[in-house]
Amino acid sequence: MARNIHIESELLDRCRTGDNEAFQALVHKLMKPAYFHALALTGNHDDAVDVSQEAFVKAWKSMSTFDTSRSFYPWYYTILKRLSLNMLRSRSRRKETAISFLPGWVEPRSADTPESRYEDRELAERVNRILNTLPVDDREILVLRDIEGYTYKEIAHILDIPDGTVMSRLYTARNRFRLRMKESGYEYA
Amino acid sequence: MNMHKPGNEDLQRLMMAVLDGEATPAQEDELNRHLNADAQLRREFDELKSIKHTTMKTRLTEPDSTLWTSYWMNTYTRIERGLGWILFSAGAILLIMFGAWELTKEWLTDPGLPVWVKTAGILLGAGTIILLVSVIREKLFLHKNERYKDIQR
Numbered sequence: 001m002a003r004n005i006h007i008e009s010e011l012l013d014r015c016r017t018g019d020n021e022a023f024q025a026l027v028h029k030l031m032k033p034a035y036f037h038a039l040a041l042t043g044n045h046d047d048a049v050d051v052s053q054e055a056f057v058k059a060w061k062s063m064s065t066f067d068t069s070r071s072f073y074p075w076y077y078t079i080l081k082r083l084s085l086n087m088l089r090s091r092s093r094r095k096e097t098a099i100s101f102l103p104g105w106v107e108p109r110s111a112d113t114p115e116s117r118y119e120d121r122e123l124a125e126r127v128n129r130i131l132n133t134l135p136v137d138d139r140e141i142l143v144l145r146d147i148e149g150y151t152y153k154e155i156a157h158i159l160d161i162p163d164g165t166v167m168s169r170l171y172t173a174r175n176r177f178r179l180r181m182k183e184s185g186y187e188y189a
Numbered sequence: 190m191n192m193h194k195p196g197n198e199d200l201q202r203l204m205m206a207v208l209d210g211e212a213t214p215a216q217e218d219e220l221n222r223h224l225n226a227d228a229q230l231r232r233e234f235d236e237l238k239s240i241k242h243t244t245m246k247t248r249l250t251e252p253d254s255t256l257w258t259s260y261w262m263n264t265y266t267r268i269e270r271g272l273g274w275i276l277f278s279a280g281a282i283l284l285i286m287f288g289a290w291e292l293t294k295e296w297l298t299d300p301g302l303p304v305w306v307k308t309a310g311i312l313l314g315a316g317t318i319i320l321l322v323s324v325i326r327e328k329l330f331l332h333k334n335e336r337y338k339d340i341q342r
Contacts, residue, residue: 031260053264109248146244167202
């Protein structure tokens with residue numbers, strides 16, 4: 001089930017006036033989607049924590065300019081994504097660990113028997129490996145739709161793009177994923 | 190799939206809508222007609238369906254639960270430190286400027302110092318200011334023209 005990202009306008013109004021407790025409530029409500037979305041973008045736990053918290057700091061500083069008649073999360077997500085891209089860029093500039101070598105950030109959802117547990121783990125590792133090789137935009141939309149389970153409307157809302165673009169981007173991402181899976185030796189039933 | 194087929198993008202969107210259960214019955218019928226007429230398209234669709242089921246079997250790795258208990262405190266610490274640094278820097282800049290001004294005043298009005306030393310001091314100060322302004326201007330220019338600065342997605 002998709003994580004709730006809705007914030008009541010009353011809470012946003014209180015945040016705008018500099019109410020620290022209101023902002024704490026907002027962070028509590030959004031920390032999980034923020035962290036997991038940052039994880040999808042950066043592919044790394046430490047970076048996801050860093051980027052999602054830094055995005056909250058930036059949002060707090062710019063809160064006075066935020067139009068409370070609009071939704072908070074898409075605005076926050078724009079900051080989150082920009083910081084994530086900066087993080088990825090500086091990581092590649094510093095020639096740090098390539099994303100494909102970072103520990104897994106995708107795991108099996110559930111497993112009933114020891115055999116299926118092993119199979120699911122292997123599959124999750126493969127999914128993880130392939131996701132790491134995809135462009136950020138592909139990874140982002142695949143995670144939002146297939147792993148996090150957001151609807152087209154919710155994805156369009158978060159990414160601030162039309163529904164049609166969500167479908168086009170999903171096709172591009174799934175198609176690239178499909179081809180990379182094939183290249184990795186995966187056999188379709 | 191034939192990438193040059195007319196209306197290809199519509200077909201791709203249709204496939205996604207059907208895969209994700211967001212299509213109307215009429216759209217599903219339309220896609221079925223295309224799939225029945227094109228074996229290659231059918232294979233692609235089946236593979237995309239398989240991919241979707243595969244990714245849906247996974248979830249993002251749950252972090253240690255202590256992350257959530259300390260999340261707000263760590264965020265608040267960042268906010269607090271940011272504010273602390275701004276105040277610290279503003280205070281330090283003002284004090285340094287005041288100190289430099291007082292020192293310059295005293296130094297320039299000191300009758301015991303030869304004129305050439307005072308002139309050298311003025312030149313040193315002017316040079317430092319020019320270098321500082323030049324570095325700041327260069328940084329601002331680079332920031333404005335940073336290629337990927339505005340990349341959001």
